[in-house]
Amino acid sequence: MTASLVLYGSSLSPFQRKVEAVLALKGLDYDCEEVSIMVLPDWYKPISPLGRIPSLRDRDIAEEGPAGTITDSSAICGYLEKKQPDPAVYPADAFDHGQALWLEEYADTGLAMAGGLGLFRPIIFNLFQRKEPDVETARKTWNEKLPPLWDYLEQYLDGRSFFIGENVTIADISVASQIAQTEMLAGLPDKSRWPSLVAHFEAMKAHDCFQRNNAVCDKIMAKFVPEKYDLS
Numbered sequence: 290m291t292a293s294l295v296l297y298g299s300s301l302s303p304f305q306r307k308v309e310a311v312l313a314l315k316g317l318d319y320d321c322e323e324v325s326i327m328v329l330p331d332w333y334k335p336i337s338p339l340g341r342i343p344s345l346r347d348r349d350i351a352e353e354g355p356a357g358t359i360t361d362s363s364a365i366c367g368y369l370e371k372k373q374p375d376p377a378v379y380p381a382d383a384f385d386h387g388q389a390l391w392l393e394e395y396a397d398t399g400l401a402m403a404g405g406l407g408l409f410r411p412i413i414f415n416l417f418q419r420k421e422p423d424v425e426t427a428r429k430t431w432n433e434k435l436p437p438l439w440d441y442l443e444q445y446l447d448g449r450s451f452f453i454g455e456n457v458t459i460a461d462i463s464v465a466s467q468i469a470q471t472e473m474l475a476g477l478p479d480k481s482r483w484p485s486l487v488a489h490f491e492a493m494k495a496h497d498c499f500q501r502n503n504a505v506c507d508k509i510m511a512k513f514v515p516e517k518y519d520l521s
């Protein structure tokens with residue numbers, strides 16, 4: 290039986306991971322359809338004019354073509370929040386809501402630019418294309434670009450379990466989705482320097498909402514990266 294929601298993208302995308310976690314948290318069933326950014330299929334281009342994944346189709350709205358689709362993880366999560374408000378992943382309080390949006394943005398741009406473009410791609414994209422992984426670029430990112438980004442999150446958390454309030458919000462999901470990207474290749478930041486951030490990530494990774502994506506990523510990583518890189 291097909292689900293009414295279909296996610297176009299790749300499980301290895303941190304933005305797809307974020308959407309999958311929100312879908313799972315809200316108890317929404319969904320199908321996944323692989324779209325590789327290395328060779329974007331022609332049918333996908335009108336759905337995502339910026340050429341990015343993920344995009345979501347709601348089959349109850351339209352079964353094919355760009356109608357019934359939403360692209361961009363933040364737009365998709367905003368849609369899902371309206372479609373299935375309970376449980377909420379965006380805080381009800383106005384100020385908390387603003388903070389959650391900021392942390393979502395911090396993860397989607399700050400962490401993604403460093404961890405994705407500076408670490409994940411130079412290693413995994415090269416491996417996918419049977420080239421030597423660019424470990425030097427990844428090492429520079431790990432040691433120079435990521436620490437100040439982690440410092441901000443460490444201070445923000447300050448020993449708490451969640452970034453905002455007492456429940457999982459889009460802030461926790463967005464940050465953990467991006468940190469998972471670097472964790473898969475190089476492990477976690479140093480626990481003695483970033484204790485709150487590491488504890489937060491470990492708890493989020495073990496959360497039910499990440500399990501479907503974790504299982505698929507684990508399989509891919511076991512094939513391409515049987516051992517994590519030491520980038521310190």
Ligand SMILES: N[C@@H](CCC(=O)N[C@@H](CS)C(=O)NCC(=O)O)C(=O)O
Nearest residue numbers: 302303304326341342343361362363
């Ligand atoms: N703001 C977008 C970013 C999505 C994004 O950058 N996805 C990456 C894959 S992880 C992508 O599609 N990149 C294509 C490219 O850079 O050509 C979102 O939140 O969905």
